[in-house]
Amino acid sequence: MNLREVLHIIGALLMWTAGAMLPSVVLAGRDGLVVPWLGAVLVTAVIGVALWRLTPREVAINLREGVAIVGLGWIAVVLAGSLPFLMTGTTPRVAAAVFESISGFTTTGATVFPVIEELPRSILLWRSITHWLGGMGIIVLGVAILPLLGMGGAQLFRAEAPGIPSERLRPRIASTARLLWVVYALLTAALAVLYLLLGMDLFEAVNHAMSCLATGGFSTRTASIGAYSPAIQWVTVVFMIMAGTNFTLHYRLFSGRWQAWFRDEEWRWFVGSMAVAWVAVYLSRGLGEGVWGAQALREAVFNVTAVHSTTGFATADFAVWHGFAQVVLLGLMFMGAMGGSTGGGFKTVRVGVVVKHVAGEIQKVLHPQAVVVTKLGGRPVRPDVLHTVLAFLALYVVTHGLGTLAIAAMGHDLITSLSAALAAMSSIGPGLGEVGPAGNYGHLHSSSLTVLSVLMLLGRLEFYTLLVLLVPGTWVRSSRQGR
Amino acid sequence: MHIIVVGAGEVGYHVAERLSSQQHDVVVVDVEAGRLDYVANHLDVAIVEGSGTSTGVLEEAGIRKAGLLLAVTNVDEVNLVSCMSARDVGGLVKVARVSNPDFYRDARNLKSGTFGVDVLINPERELALETTRLLESTAATDIAVFAGGAVQLLGFVVPEGAPIAGRTLVQLAAEVGHRPILLVALERGGTTIIPSGNTEISVGDHLYVAVRADEVGHSLGLLGYEQAHLRRVMITGGSIEAYYLARLLPEHRVQTTLLVGDRHRAQELAEQLDKVLVLHGDATDVELLELEGVGGADGFVALTESDETNILSSLVAKQAGVRRVITLVNKRDYIPLARHIGLDAAVSPRVSAANAILRSVRSGSVIRVATFEGSDAEAISFEVSPDSPVVGRPLANAGFPEEAIVAAIIRGPSVIVPRGDDTLEAGDTAIVFALPGALEAVSELFPS
Numbered sequence: 042m043n044l045r046e047v048l049h050i051i052g053a054l055l056m057w058t059a060g061a062m063l064p065s066v067v068l069a070g071r072d073g074l075v076v077p078w079l080g081a082v083l084v085t086a087v088i089g090v091a092l093w094r095l096t097p098r099e100v101a102i103n104l105r106e107g108v109a110i111v112g113l114g115w116i117a118v119v120l121a122g123s124l125p126f127l128m129t130g131t132t133p134r135v136a137a138a139v140f141e142s143i144s145g146f147t148t149t150g151a152t153v154f155p156v157i158e159e160l161p162r163s164i165l166l167w168r169s170i171t172h173w174l175g176g177m178g179i180i181v182l183g184v185a186i187l188p189l190l191g192m193g194g195a196q197l198f199r200a201e202a203p204g205i206p207s208e209r210l211r212p213r214i215a216s217t218a219r220l221l222w223v224v225y226a227l228l229t230a231a232l233a234v235l236y237l238l239l240g241m242d243l244f245e246a247v248n249h250a251m252s253c254l255a256t257g258g259f260s261t262r263t264a265s266i267g268a269y270s271p272a273i274q275w276v277t278v279v280f281m282i283m284a285g286t287n288f289t290l291h292y293r294l295f296s297g298r299w300q301a302w303f304r305d306e307e308w309r310w311f312v313g314s315m316a317v318a319w320v321a322v323y324l325s326r327g328l329g330e331g332v333w334g335a336q337a338l339r340e341a342v343f344n345v346t347a348v349h350s351t352t353g354f355a356t357a358d359f360a361v362w363h364g365f366a367q368v369v370l371l372g373l374m375f376m377g378a379m380g381g382s383t384g385g386g387f388k389t390v391r392v393g394v395v396v397k398h399v400a401g402e403i404q405k406v407l408h409p410q411a412v413v414v415t416k417l418g419g420r421p422v423r424p425d426v427l428h429t430v431l432a433f434l435a436l437y438v439v440t441h442g443l444g445t446l447a448i449a450a451m452g453h454d455l456i457t458s459l460s461a462a463l464a465a466m467s468s469i470g471p472g473l474g475e476v477g478p479a480g481n482y483g484h485l486h487s488s489s490l491t492v493l494s495v496l497m498l499l500g501r502l503e504f505y506t507l508l509v510l511l512v513p514g515t516w517v518r519s520s521r522q523g524r
Numbered sequence: 525m526h527i528i529v530v531g532a533g534e535v536g537y538h539v540a541e542r543l544s545s546q547q548h549d550v551v552v553v554d555v556e557a558g559r560l561d562y563v564a565n566h567l568d569v570a571i572v573e574g575s576g577t578s579t580g581v582l583e584e585a586g587i588r589k590a591g592l593l594l595a596v597t598n599v600d601e602v603n604l605v606s607c608m609s610a611r612d613v614g615g616l617v618k619v620a621r622v623s624n625p626d627f628y629r630d631a632r633n634l635k636s637g638t639f640g641v642d643v644l645i646n647p648e649r650e651l652a653l654e655t656t657r658l659l660e661s662t663a664a665t666d667i668a669v670f671a672g673g674a675v676q677l678l679g680f681v682v683p684e685g686a687p688i689a690g691r692t693l694v695q696l697a698a699e700v701g702h703r704p705i706l707l708v709a710l711e712r713g714g715t716t717i718i719p720s721g722n723t724e725i726s727v728g729d730h731l732y733v734a735v736r737a738d739e740v741g742h743s744l745g746l747l748g749y750e751q752a753h754l755r756r757v758m759i760t761g762g763s764i765e766a767y768y769l770a771r772l773l774p775e776h777r778v779q780t781t782l783l784v785g786d787r788h789r790a791q792e793l794a795e796q797l798d799k800v801l802v803l804h805g806d807a808t809d810v811e812l813l814e815l816e817g818v819g820g821a822d823g824f825v826a827l828t829e830s831d832e833t834n835i836l837s838s839l840v841a842k843q844a845g846v847r848r849v850i851t852l853v854n855k856r857d858y859i860p861l862a863r864h865i866g867l868d869a870a871v872s873p874r875v876s877a878a879n880a881i882l883r884s885v886r887s888g889s890v891i892r893v894a895t896f897e898g899s900d901a902e903a904i905s906f907e908v909s910p911d912s913p914v915v916g917r918p919l920a921n922a923g924f925p926e927e928a929i930v931a932a933i934i935r936g937p938s939v940i941v942p943r944g945d946d947t948l949e950a951g952d953t954a955i956v957f958a959l960p961g962a963l964e965a966v967s968e969l970f971p972s
Contacts, residue, residue, distance in 0.1 A: 404801070408801060408803060408816065409815075410803040410804050410805045410812060410816075411801060411802065411803050411804075412784075412787075412790040412791055412793075412794040412802045412803065412804050413794065413802075414791070414794040414795045414802075416795070416798070419798065421795040
């Protein structure tokens with residue numbers, strides 16, 4: 042790996058991050074926080090410019106550099122993103138600031154702040170912006186806009202984009218990334234306009250639109266979307282489903298293929314499992330708690346959608362719902378959104394592949410001579426892809442187990458530890474127990490927050506990108522190839 | 525008509541033989557001299573050695589005066605390019621044989637534009653379709669369809685205890701109250717006759733019956749068979765025919781198992797097919813067939829490349845109690861044999877292909893629609909022109925020779941299985957079943 046070239050790109054990413062802070066600086070005037078905000082921008086920009094200037098210009102990005110750029114780049118950006126929280130004094134705890142920043146960029150939406158309305162507006166906007174940048178991917182944005190990434194773009198894209206690699210929209214990766222960002226930006230703008238029409242003010246509309254399309258979960262209210270009208274909640278349900286959908290499908294839809302969603306096998310699973318969960322949760326609350334009616338239905342649909350799409354908005358405290366409903370939600374937390382969406386989790390597509398593979402194995406027991414092929418959308422899944430998925434499942438389960446163990450060691454109960462670890466890895470936000478929608482993560486010990494921060498990053502970058510940084514071989518300096 | 529047949533393989537040979545016997549001028553083109561010699565020694569046709577894709581070779585074969593180009597080699601690409609080379613010849617109907625599922629799926633593209641193909645023939649798919657119909661018709665030994673499936677011509681062997689056995693159709697009609705089926709031909713002791721209403725039918729007769737598709741179940745009852753529901757079918761073989769059949773059956777909600785001998789091919793088919801259980805194993809492995817519950821299947825179709833394997837595995841299936849066993853048989857001599865040893869029906873790629881191709885051959889107003897293995901009778905479709913002497917006269921005295929019978933009349937959207945007092949009208953299409961001796965007399969009744 043050529044570390045200097047990696048640092049060069051990271052310098053560019055930090056300059057970007059500094060630029061992304063500027064809208065908050067504008068708002069900081071009213072909060073009286075201009076000086077700390079300028080400080081955060083300046084520190085980030087200076088480090089960025091220094092890295093950019095002090096490292097070579099001609100960039101040869103190969104596989105190792107690509108992975109390192111995504112892994113180290115994310116670490117650099119989330120650390121820079123925590124500066125505003127610290128410098129404006131929103132929180133004095135470093136672990137809390139880093140947690141909030143990572144929760145933002147990974148679109149988790151878990152917060153350490155108990156009362157959101159007390160936060161300065163510049164900080165609220167920054168939280169939403171971190172969501173929005175992290176949703177489609179900061180590196181993907183880099184690939185889309187910075188031509189200098191050139192040849193290595195494809196590796197970067199793959200290292201950051203979630204799910205099983207799907208087909209490209211355009212032959213060139215930069216054009217593909219650009220198209221995805223355009224779709225993303227248009228959908229965000231559309232939702233902001235809808236929110237405005239339905240009675241939100243401009244600031245709230247923009248914040249929630251960014252948070253929703255990124256499947257984030259940060260709100261400007263403590264009560265989250267629950268503070269708004271039923272109409273706003275229903276619109277949010279629709280857009281959460283869209284945010285949890287592979288954005289490639291949206292592009293297809295916009296270019297005139299109106300059946301694009303329904304034709305996609307993974308989308309049918311995603312929406313199908315969502316519908317089953319709506320009914321299951323509504324019935325379990327009705328039969329188990331005697332809660333029926335329009336509000337109960339809306340709560341069931343909204344919160345199931347919020348969890349399945351990994352957005353993590355909430356309109357009710359589902360941590361006190363009937364046990365069956367909670368288990369359903371826990372299952373959805375694991376499953377997560379579609380590959381190629383802004384959502385997190387194990388991904389619906391992987392669940393589908395694993396289920397089909399297991400069905401095939403059962404078939405083989407009954408028919409020893411059977412030739413079984415796992416298929417996705419009518420096409421066979423290549424054996425190497427299948428192995429990656431199975432290895433990913435093992436990583437997910439083991440990591441979740443270790444995470445649960447670490448949090449339980451800090452004295453939290455089983456449900457809290459289990460759900461907090463899962464909510465972090467799957468980028469949901471609220472979990473169950475102490476960290477349910479009514480609670481927050483502020484009271485957790487710094488070491489717990491650090492564990493959850495690591496889990497969030499691992500989940501968002503789907504393990505491998507971060508784990509390879511721990512492998513010594515990654516850091517071996519490769520011979521300079523004149524590409 | 526001057527007809528060029530590109531490809532002297534199984535299909536090409538058989539088609540050339542049929543066409544030549546129908547008094548057409550046939551030129552067979554092939555790259556292999558050996559095969560051409562065989563054709564020249566056995567058939568009354570001209571031969572040209574060379575590639576059917578070359579314009580020069582086609583010119584030599586007389587493409588300028590030809591009315592029909594049949595590109596039927598076993599290489600799809602050659603057939604398509606051959607049609608393309610002849611694209612600019614006016615008045616020429618170009619028929620291409622296409623077996624590859626990928627090509628066949630794009631049939632519309634191949635027909636319009638660049639390739640200039642007029643008719644696409646897919647013999648393997650035709651055979652699969654025929655097999656599906658045979659499976660569903662419970663008892664038929666042969667099957668041919670007209671008017672897009674609205675009329676079926678079914679072959680049956682009259683079983684012990686059939687209501688029809690020992691009676692004539694006239695007697696039966698008196699009991700049932702109406703003429704139930706149209707018996708177009710009867711094969712007894714190796715000879716085919718066109719029966720009248722007074723011919724007595726006996727057990728063991730091989731009948732050819734014309735029925736409307738919606739009345740198949742009813743006529744089966746008269747013939748002593750029950751229509752049974754098809755739920756589970758086992759296919760052996762990794763052939764293209766097997767691929768098409770394994771695609772068709774699940775569409776009819778039939779649970780399908782496909783047993784393929786070659787591991788690589790099994791993997792390939794498992795990737796291409798949905799809702800089909802693909803197994804790797806030998807088609808004659810009795811233990812495996814039993815493990816997979818062959819006895820509980822409603823149908824068994826043997827489609828491997830080897831006749832012997834097919835017959836053997838079919839016998840195993842029949843022994844295990846499968847109700848419908850259909851066997852692919854290439855060798856002509858084996859077909860009566862297969863029936864004799866108790867297999868229900870045999871299909872032949874050669875006959876399927878020839879039927880599909882002959883259906884596309886129009887000579888004046890005549891289209892030959894089907895031939896039947898083991899019988900010299902032929903089904904021919906005629907368009908009735910206003911000057912035909914049969915127009916407006918009851919069929920019973922319209923002047924048809926005794927060795928020919930009108931099996932069906934297609935009038936616009938409706939289909940009639942006629943009786944003696946029905947009449948033909950101008951614009952109808954008549955499906956006539958005739959023995960070779962009557963062909964000429966029938967043709968005179970339908971001037972173009």
